[in-house]
Amino acid sequence: MPLTSPRLWVVATPLGNPDDLSPRAREILQAADLILAEDTRRAAALCARCGIHGRRFLSFYDHNEAERQEEVLRLLREGRTLALISDAGTPLLADPGYRLVRACRKEGLPVSPVPGPSAPVAALSAAGIAPLPYTFLGFLPRDAAGRENLLAAFAHAPGSLIFFERKDRLKESLILAARILGARDLAVCRELTKTHEEFILGRLDSNGGISPELPIPLLGEITVIIGPPEQVERTPREEVAQLARLELARGGKPREVARRVQSAARGWSGKEIYALLRDAGDSAEQ
Structure with a gap:
């Protein structure tokens, strides 16, 4: 396929080491009429380090993706060659671009991937934790309730869980994960x-x-990887129901009561x- 063929190229860029930019990715970024980037300054710096000069950039990030989409689609309809990159790694994986790619597919506008660096895959390849199957959760939600709900939803998913987390929330999130997911690598x-x-490793x-x-x-x-669930004997329902009744009788906020029951x-x-x-509460009221 000619590199100048009009289409949207989804281009993976280095996680940190600029030498990880593939020759094909470099050639496409050099040939593109416009590069869509989360941060145009970072994109320009990356291109300069990799010897890519004279490129035009358009900011394309979470908060302006919807308003920029029609402009991008118009350029593609006109036969322009565009490249979509994120700040680092493979676009769309926890980064903007999904809605644009979906809209291109609906209109029959060609989209092609230029594979390369990906933080979840890089981490999994070198961590020594069971790689298959795995579930990538993206960035954990900012609020504690959102993180708890997300982790609980995947508590029984087979395989490893992978997610991104900010350094200032890491310890809190891992303690929450331990409480919800139990013993794991x-x-x-x-x-x-x-x-x-x-x-x-821990x-x-x-x-x-x-x-x-x-x-800390x-x-x-x-990037965090939590290993697959370990085989444990599940506490019989009757025992947990009895625990629930006892803990409800002890009192406390619902979340505290639930935590005591789950820990036992x-x-x-x-x-x-x-x-x-x-x-158990409904039964007690009857």
Whole structure:
């Protein structure tokens, strides 16, 4: 396929080491009429480091993707060659671009990938945690309730879980993950492909802790891998229901009661515990 063929190219860019930009990606970025980038200054700096000169950039990020979409589609209809990049790694994976690619597909406008660096894949390839199957969760939600709901929804998913997290929320999120997911292998991967690349291997324990204790704060971009569920004997429903009744009688806020029940049971998600508490509360009122 000619590199100048009019289309939207979805181009993977380096996570940190500029030498990871593929020759094909470099050629496409040089040939593109316009480069769509989350941060045009970072994109220009990357191109300069890689010897790509004289390019035009258009900012394209989460908060302007919707308003920029029609302009981009118009350029593609006119036969322009556009390249979509993110700040680092493969676009669309936790980065903007999905709505644009979907709109292109609906209109029959050609879209082609230029594969390359991807933080989830890079982390998984070198962490030593079971790679298949795996579920990529993107960035964890900012609020604690959102993080709890997301982790609970995937508590029983087979395989490993991979997500991005900010350094200032990392410890809190891992303690929450330990409480919800139970004992599992853990890898905290930071600064992938960069000078200070580091893989911190440890464990989430069934008591809601992390071992070894993480050095805080951890600097740089962080990718977390939590290993697959370990085979545990699930506490019988009757025992958990009895626990629910006892803990309800002790009192406390619903979340505190649910946490006490879940810490005493094995193999039960937060959603299941809340359902049991609701049933136990309904029974007590009758």
